[in-house]
Amino acid sequence: xxxxGIDIGSTSSxxxxxxxxxxxxxxxxxxxxxxxxxxxxxxxxxxxxAKITAEDIGGAVATGYGRKTCDYAAKDLSELxxxxxxxxxxxxxxxxxxDIGGQDAKVLQIGAQGQLMNFxxxxxxxxxxxxxxxxMAKVLNVKIEDMGSLSMKAKEPVSISNTCxxxxxxxxxSQLSSKKDIADIAAGIHRSVAKRVAGMAMxxxxxxDVAMSGGVALNAGIVKALEEELNTSILVHPYCQLAGAIxxxxxxxxxxxxxxxx
Amino acid sequence: xxxxxxxxxxxxxxxxxRPKPKSMIMLNEQTAALAENTRKxxxxxxxIGWSTSIFPQEIPEALGLYIQYPENVGAGIAARKQAxxxxxxxxxxxxxxxxxxxxxxxxxxxxxxMNEGGTLVMPDFLLVANNICNQVTKWFENLSKTLNIPxxxxxxxxxxEDYVTESRVKYIRxxxxxxxxxxxxxxxxxxxxxxxxxxxxxxxxxxxxWIRANELxxxxxxxxxxxxxxxxxxxxxxxxGKASTTEILTQLNNEIDEHLxxxxxxxPVEQQYRIFWDGIACWPYLGHNLRTLKxxxxxxxxxxxxxxWALDYESNDLDGMAKAYSYCPANNNNMxxxxxxxxxxxxxFNCDGVIFHINRACKVMDCQQLExxxxxxxxxxxxxxxxxxxxxxYRNFSEAQFETRIQGLVEVMKARKxxxxxx
Ligand code: SF4
Numbered sequence: 001x002x003x004x005g006i007d008i009g010s011t012s013s014x015x016x017x018x019x020x021x022x023x024x025x026x027x028x029x030x031x032x033x034x035x036x037x038x039x040x041x042x043x044x045x046x047x048x049x050a051k052i053t054a055e056d057i058g059g060a061v062a063t064g065y066g067r068k069t070c071d072y073a074a075k076d077l078s079e080l081x082x083x084x085x086x087x088x089x090x091x092x093x094x095x096x097x098x099d100i101g102g103q104d105a106k107v108l109q110i111g112a113q114g115q116l117m118n119f120x121x122x123x124x125x126x127x128x129x130x131x132x133x134x135x136m137a138k139v140l141n142v143k144i145e146d147m148g149s150l151s152m153k154a155k156e157p158v159s160i161s162n163t164c165x166x167x168x169x170x171x172x173x174s175q176l177s178s179k180k181d182i183a184d185i186a187a188g189i190h191r192s193v194a195k196r197v198a199g200m201a202m203x204x205x206x207x208x209d210v211a212m213s214g215g216v217a218l219n220a221g222i223v224k225a226l227e228e229e230l231n232t233s234i235l236v237h238p239y240c241q242l243a244g245a246i247x248x249x250x251x252x253x254x255x256x257x258x259x260x261x262x
Numbered sequence: 263x264x265x266x267x268x269x270x271x272x273x274x275x276x277x278x279x280r281p282k283p284k285s286m287i288m289l290n291e292q293t294a295a296l297a298e299n300t301r302k303x304x305x306x307x308x309x310i311g312w313s314t315s316i317f318p319q320e321i322p323e324a325l326g327l328y329i330q331y332p333e334n335v336g337a338g339i340a341a342r343k344q345a346x347x348x349x350x351x352x353x354x355x356x357x358x359x360x361x362x363x364x365x366x367x368x369x370x371x372x373x374x375x376m377n378e379g380g381t382l383v384m385p386d387f388l389l390v391a392n393n394i395c396n397q398v399t400k401w402f403e404n405l406s407k408t409l410n411i412p413x414x415x416x417x418x419x420x421x422x423e424d425y426v427t428e429s430r431v432k433y434i435r436x437x438x439x440x441x442x443x444x445x446x447x448x449x450x451x452x453x454x455x456x457x458x459x460x461x462x463x464x465x466x467x468x469x470x471x472w473i474r475a476n477e478l479x480x481x482x483x484x485x486x487x488x489x490x491x492x493x494x495x496x497x498x499x500x501x502x503g504k505a506s507t508t509e510i511l512t513q514l515n516n517e518i519d520e521h522l523x524x525x526x527x528x529x530p531v532e533q534q535y536r537i538f539w540d541g542i543a544c545w546p547y548l549g550h551n552l553r554t555l556k557x558x559x560x561x562x563x564x565x566x567x568x569x570x571w572a573l574d575y576e577s578n579d580l581d582g583m584a585k586a587y588s589y590c591p592a593n594n595n596n597m598x599x600x601x602x603x604x605x606x607x608x609x610x611f612n613c614d615g616v617i618f619h620i621n622r623a624c625k626v627m628d629c630q631q632l633e634x635x636x637x638x639x640x641x642x643x644x645x646x647x648x649x650x651x652x653x654x655x656y657r658n659f660s661e662a663q664f665e666t667r668i669q670g671l672v673e674v675m676k677a678r679k680x681x682x683x684x685x
Contacts, residue, residue: 065662078669104666115677119670123620123650203636 001058001256002050005248006043006073007082007255008066010102011130012215013038015046016245017057021253026050026134027242029215033102034066036245041046043072059252073248075255080108081116081241082247083213088114089246090237094211096204098157098197098226098234099243101214105193107200109234120200127163128196130216135165136189139172140182147186151221154187163196201230213243280528289497294507297381300328304383307382312321312382312405313389314398315499316591318416318583321442322389323503324458325451325456329389330382332372334499336365338381340545340654349655351375357568364623365656366401376410387411387448393418393591395626412448414441418588421595424602426585434584454637455578459502462577463575469571471511472498476568477593478518480611484536485521488562489552490499492543498571517681534559535675540566541619542626546656547664555667558672566592569603602632605641614675616646617668622658645678647671 002025006015011033018026028045032038040168047053062070063082070076079101079259087097088110097108105128111120126135137144151157158175162168168189174186201210210232216222217240227234239246304310311322311329322329339345345368352358352367356374371383377384390402390413399415406413416437418429448452472494479488494514501507521527537555539562544551555562570592575582589595592603608616618635621627632647639646647667652658 067667068665078666078673080666080670081673104663111677111681115681116670116673117677118645118674119647121647121667123648123668 001253002052002056003205003249003252003256004043004046004057004060005082005245005252006060006061006064006070007037007079007242007244007248008035008063008064008070009079009244010148012102012241013064013066014127014242014245015042016242016249017046017050017052018246018253020056020248021250023256024239024242024246025052027154027239027245029174029241031184034064034069038098039066039070059256060246061255063248065101074252077251079104079244080106080119082176082244082251084108084110084116084247085114085214085250086243086245086247087211087237087240088258089250090239090243091209091211091235093209095207096201096210097213098201098210098217099213100133100193100197100216100222101132102134103202103243105129105197107197107204109204118204122196122200125163126165126191127168128200130214132165132168132193133216133219133222134165135169135174136152140176140186142182142186145218147190148219148221148223149188150183151190152224153183155189156184156185158184160185160188160192162225168192187225190219190221190225192227193222194229197226198229205249206230206232208232209235211237211240213240215241217241283514283517283528284517285510285517286493288506288510289494289511292497292501292504292510295506296328296330296500296663297383300330300383303328309386310383311387311389312402313387314391314394314402316585316587318438318441318584319503320461321438321445322456323447323461323465324454325445327445327449327451328383329500330385331500332369332382332452333365334496335372335380335382336368336654337496337543337545339368340656341366341548341557343656344548344653345546345656348372348376349657355465359529363395363397363401363516363625364652366397367503368654370401370404373405378557385409385621386412387445388413390414391416392585393587394593395593395624396420397625414444414448416441416587418594421589421599423596424599424675426588430588431584433587435581438580439492446490459578463573464505464508465503465573466575466577468498468502468507468511469573471515472571473568475511475514475518476564477610478515478522478652479563481522482536482612483527483533484561484563485518485526485527487552488539488565489543489548490528491565491567492548496566502571529561533561535553535614535672536561536563538562538564538604538611538613538616539619540604540616540631541621542624542653544619544621544651544659545653547651547659547661548638550661551664554668558668560615560672562617564607564613566604566607568607593624597630597634597637600630601641604634605638608638608642610646613642613644614679615671615674616642616644617671618646618648619653620648620650622650623655624653645671645674 030042060073062073067076105122131162348368348371351371573586575586
């Protein structure tokens with residue numbers, strides 16, 4: 001039985017098709033989020049890659065910022081539960097999950113079965129979110145996906161002390177104009193995000209293993225900064241970006257099993 | 263079922279609208295009467311007052327003065343989604359900072375520029391008790407200055423201890439005595455000790471009835487939708503010393519008793535989760551908040567308002583009154599009192615979760631909230647979520663963020679319930 005999970009974020013749409021809640025058959029990532037054609041493209045792409053049609057899907061669950069807008073999903077779940085389930089599938093030993101999403105940064109505490117036990121989220125402010133990183137990458141004129149490798153070259157990370165995105169932006173500009181090394185600035189930006197998120201992790205309690213979920217986990221600079229702030233190693237799975245969608249596909253499978261159809 | 267199952271949602275037939283309960287009709291009549299009577303009194307040349315919400319109203323009530331409450335009116339304006347022009351005026355031509363309390367912004371704009379035809383009659387004097395926050399002091403001082411009217415103030419001080427010290431009791435008591443003298447002198451009214459005792463007795467009765475109505479929600483399932491009690495708060499704010507309030511609250515208690523007897527509830531769907539709500543309602547989004555909670559069968563059974571008017575003092579005991587007015591309000595307390603009150607209520611109402619309104623308007627409420635979240639959760643073992651909002655400034659809230667946080671809380675509460683059921 002195939003199930004589909006779609007994670008409609010604010011900046012990207014990720015879809016996954018799984019068989020029997022066990023095997024990932026196909027996945028797609030489109031860099032367009034809620035309110036765009038991104039979710040539809042991700043859906044079509046994943047079906048095509050799995051070589052199946054919509055009729056072959058036994059159940060679908062949507063998650064992410066645009067989860068309420070997905071009409072083919074029977075149900076929606078918050079990204080909190082889906083990231084918990086998804087990371088549990090990818091890294092069964094994980095008990096703390098950090099996810100830096102486009103709009104929300106969150107730290108989850110999960111149980112041995114991948115169930116969500118507790119969580120902390122950022123306040124309304126964009127500091128410590130993916131959007132903050134995007135704005136900063138733009139100021140540095142660096143592609144967001146290159147920020148990680150750039151920051152790894154830093155020798156003396158600068159300090160970015162403002163939490164407000166707009167003020168931090170002008171802080172970065174003034175660092176640039178005082179000819180600070182761009183790698184040092186990138187590392188400073190990552191450290192500033194890591195500080196915000198580490199505060200949340202401290203609130204929830206950083207029970208090992210600590211894993212990172214979501215697309216930002218692919219940024220090695222952020223992972224390193226977080227490891228330093230939390231004084232612990234952080235596990236990152238190559239499919240981390242798909243964790244939300246995987247969790248959604250698994251939730252769809254669990255529902256089918258509960259209903260006795262699976 | 264805790265998740266948003268779309269099939270079930272679509273299949274649910276539309277329910278006919280419930281007729282307004284008698285207590286609510288009585289409450290609306292009381293609100294209209296206060297506005298109308300105040301307007302008439304002003305026309306007759308009587309002196310009208312504006313007051314903060316937990317002022318010792320027994321004094322002006324005993325003097326037969328007409329008092330209105332800007333916080334309450336601000337909440338109404340915000341709930342009706344009419345706050346925008348007031349907020350714009352306050353932050354624009356009046357040059358108030360965006361960060362001040364949104365009730366203050368609305369009222370200062372009202373008083374200084376936009377009072378044509380409003381429910382608040384322009385005042386001749388002001389009554390301030392800073393037992394809710396110190397921001398009201400500056401707000402009312404500004405009113406006093408711009409309207410050029412006197413301000414009568416009771417300075418209660420912050421509760422740094424878990425009790426009110428004797429020196430503070432003396433300090434506040436002497437202000438109560440002075441306030442009676444000053445108000446008599448300013449309004450030309452005569453002090454009547456018998457009437458004062460009568461008002462104290464009525465107020466005590468109303469306090470008991472209010473607490474009783476709230477505490478009945480500790481029953482399972484709760485006989486009432488907790489958000490509805492927010493509406494009845496206005497009778498405690500604006501008419502706490504009046505016999506009409508006794509009638510309303512008696513009627514409300516009878517209605518709740520009736521629900522308990524019949525096993526019914528005004529909560530419209532099956533109650534799956536019981537939560538404690540900390541902080542003022544997010545008035546501009548009350549409907550949205552309620553709909554979001556209802557989607558998961560969450561009923562707010564407890565809130566900080568249950569004991570907000572638990573003003574315990576013996577009749578005609580002014581020292582006791584001084585103590586009560588200092589200690590009772592929900593905000594003005596040190597960390598240990600703040601935590602204890604909430605933890606006790608969460609246990610009393612058998613809550614599955616807590617929703618903290620991180621209210622951008624109300625600094626005194628927020629300043630210790632984050633640490634309190636953690637400690638209350640440790641004491642009670644109950645999960646919580648905080649959301650950013652504002653009681654009256656609609657610009658400080660995001661519907662999507664609220665929805666995600668509530669859904670997350672539901673998923674945690676569900677997982678915990680399942681874990682409990684499975685031993
Ligand atoms: S909402 Fe808070 S800041 Fe505003 S008047 Fe009330 S207690 Fe004071």
